[in-house]
Amino acid sequence: MIEASNLSKAFGLTRRAAQPLLRTDHRRDAVDNAGGFLAVDDVSFCVERGELFVIMGLSGSGKSTLLRMINRLVDPTAGQMSIDGSDVVGMSDGDLREARNRRISMVFQHFALFPHRTIRENAAYGLKVRGVGAKERLERADWALERVGLGNRGDARPAALSGGMKQRVGLARALATGADILLMDEPFSALDPLIKREMQELLLALQAEDERTIIFVTHDLNEAMRIGHRIMVMKDGRVVQCDTGPQILSSPANEYVSDFVADVDRSRVLTASSVMRPPAITARLDESPSAVLDRLGELEMNGVFVVDEQGSILGVARDDLLARAMSAGESDLRSCLVQEYETVSEDRPLAELFQLAGRHVVPVGVVDEHDRLLGVVPRAAILSSLAGPRKVMTNA
Missing domain, CATH: 3.10.580.10 (CBS-domain)
Structure with missing residues (x-):
C-alpha cells in the first residue's frame, strides 16, 4: 500500500545544495558543516494494505518528519514514496490535493478542532473541503461520531469536551472522509493513562472492523507494542529495527533497542503464538x-x-x-x-x-x-x- 525508498530530509539547505551531500559516506557531517540538519537519513520501508504500522523513537528521532513526508506536508530532499503504486514525490499540486482529500486523513496530537464549530461540523470538515453537500457530509459526520462513542454530542462545542473526547472527534473526522489511509502523529500522547488506554482500545476495535492502512507515530514503546502489527524503531533519523513487537522483544537488533525494551511489560506484549x-x-x-x-x-x-x-x-x-x-x-x-x-x-x-x-x-x-x-x-x-x-x- 505504501512504499518508501531511501527517503531523506535535510532542513536548512536547498534541495540542490543538499542532494550531493546526501550521496557522501559521511552525509550527516556534510549536511551539518553546510549549515543544515539531517532529520531523516536514507529510510526505506513498506506498509501492507490493512496494516497498523507503528513508527517509534525518542524526541528528535525523525519519526514525525517521516510521517509528514508520506502526504508531503514535508517534501523529501531525496528518495521515493509511492501509495498504491502512485508516485507521491512526483505528484502535481492538484493530484496531491486530491490524494489528501480522498485517500489520506491525518490525526494530530493536539486535536486541531475549530472552537467556533460544533462537534458535528468539526467531524464533517474534511468532507466540506472536498465539496460534499451539507446533508451528506453531516450524515457522514453523525455516523462517524456514533462509531467513536459521541453520537449524542454532535451539537456541543469543543470547549465542552474533555481531552479524550476531543481526540475522538479528531478520529471521527478522519473516519468521515472514508480515507483508506490514516496518518496518526502521537494522537494519544497528551491524554492521561486511563483515557489513553480507552483510545487505544477504540482504535483497535475500529481497525478490526475497517482494516484501514494506519501509520501511527509514538514515543511510547508499550503503546507501540500494544497496537502495532509491526514497529519501526528510529534513532537519529535512521531505522534501527523493523519487526513485530514480540520479535523486537526477543531479538533486539542492537544495544539501543535492547535498552529501549528493558522496561516493557513482556507478559502483556508476548502472546501464546x-x-x-x-x-x-x-x-x-x-x-x-x-x-x-x-x-x-x-x-x-x-x-x-x-x-x-x-x-x-x-x-x-x-x-x-x-x-x-x-x-x-x-x-x-x-x-x-x-x-x-x-x-x-x-x-x-x-x-x-x-x-x-x-x-x-x-x-x-x-x-x-x-x-x-x-x-x-x-x-x-x-x-x-x-x-x-x-x-x-x-x-x-
Missing part, C-alpha cells in the same frame, strides 16, 4: 495404549494430547490410564481419555497463561477457532520468555 512450540508427541484414538505408553516413556512425559484426523483435540491420555488400559488388553485409547487440559488462542497474552501452566500432565495447548492443536506452551517456555531479551553482543 510467540512462545509456542510443536508438541513433542500427540496420539490418535485408534493407537494401542502400549505403543503410546512406550513413546511417553522415551520422552519422560506423563500425558499426551489425543487428536483426530483434522488435529482437533479429543482429550488427554494419562500414563496411569494407559497402563490400566494396557493391562486390561484394550486396543485403543477410548477408555484413557480425560478432559484434563487447558487451551488458549494464539493471541492470548502470557500474563494470562502463567496461571494455567502446570495444572495438568500436558502443557497449555494453543488452538485455532476449530479447536485444532497448533502448538503447546510449557511452563518453562513462559518463564524463559518473561526473563528478558537476549543480551546483544558487541565487539570488544
Whole structure:
C-alpha cells in the first residue's frame, strides 16, 4: 500500500545544495558543516494494505518528519514514496490535493478542532473541503461520531469536551472522509493513562472492523507494542529495527533497542503464538495404549494430547490410564481419555497463561477457532520468555 525508498530530509539547505551531500559516506557531517540538519537519513520501508504500522523513537528521532513526508506536508530532499503504486514525490499540486482529500486523513496530537464549530461540523470538515453537500457530509459526520462513542454530542462545542473526547472527534473526522489511509502523529500522547488506554482500545476495535492502512507515530514503546502489527524503531533519523513487537522483544537488533525494551511489560506484549512450540508427541484414538505408553516413556512425559484426523483435540491420555488400559488388553485409547487440559488462542497474552501452566500432565495447548492443536506452551517456555531479551553482543 505504501512504499518508501531511501527517503531523506535535510532542513536548512536547498534541495540542490543538499542532494550531493546526501550521496557522501559521511552525509550527516556534510549536511551539518553546510549549515543544515539531517532529520531523516536514507529510510526505506513498506506498509501492507490493512496494516497498523507503528513508527517509534525518542524526541528528535525523525519519526514525525517521516510521517509528514508520506502526504508531503514535508517534501523529501531525496528518495521515493509511492501509495498504491502512485508516485507521491512526483505528484502535481492538484493530484496531491486530491490524494489528501480522498485517500489520506491525518490525526494530530493536539486535536486541531475549530472552537467556533460544533462537534458535528468539526467531524464533517474534511468532507466540506472536498465539496460534499451539507446533508451528506453531516450524515457522514453523525455516523462517524456514533462509531467513536459521541453520537449524542454532535451539537456541543469543543470547549465542552474533555481531552479524550476531543481526540475522538479528531478520529471521527478522519473516519468521515472514508480515507483508506490514516496518518496518526502521537494522537494519544497528551491524554492521561486511563483515557489513553480507552483510545487505544477504540482504535483497535475500529481497525478490526475497517482494516484501514494506519501509520501511527509514538514515543511510547508499550503503546507501540500494544497496537502495532509491526514497529519501526528510529534513532537519529535512521531505522534501527523493523519487526513485530514480540520479535523486537526477543531479538533486539542492537544495544539501543535492547535498552529501549528493558522496561516493557513482556507478559502483556508476548502472546501464546510467540512462545509456542510443536508438541513433542500427540496420539490418535485408534493407537494401542502400549505403543503410546512406550513413546511417553522415551520422552519422560506423563500425558499426551489425543487428536483426530483434522488435529482437533479429543482429550488427554494419562500414563496411569494407559497402563490400566494396557493391562486390561484394550486396543485403543477410548477408555484413557480425560478432559484434563487447558487451551488458549494464539493471541492470548502470557500474563494470562502463567496461571494455567502446570495444572495438568500436558502443557497449555494453543488452538485455532476449530479447536485444532497448533502448538503447546510449557511452563518453562513462559518463564524463559518473561526473563528478558537476549543480551546483544558487541565487539570488544
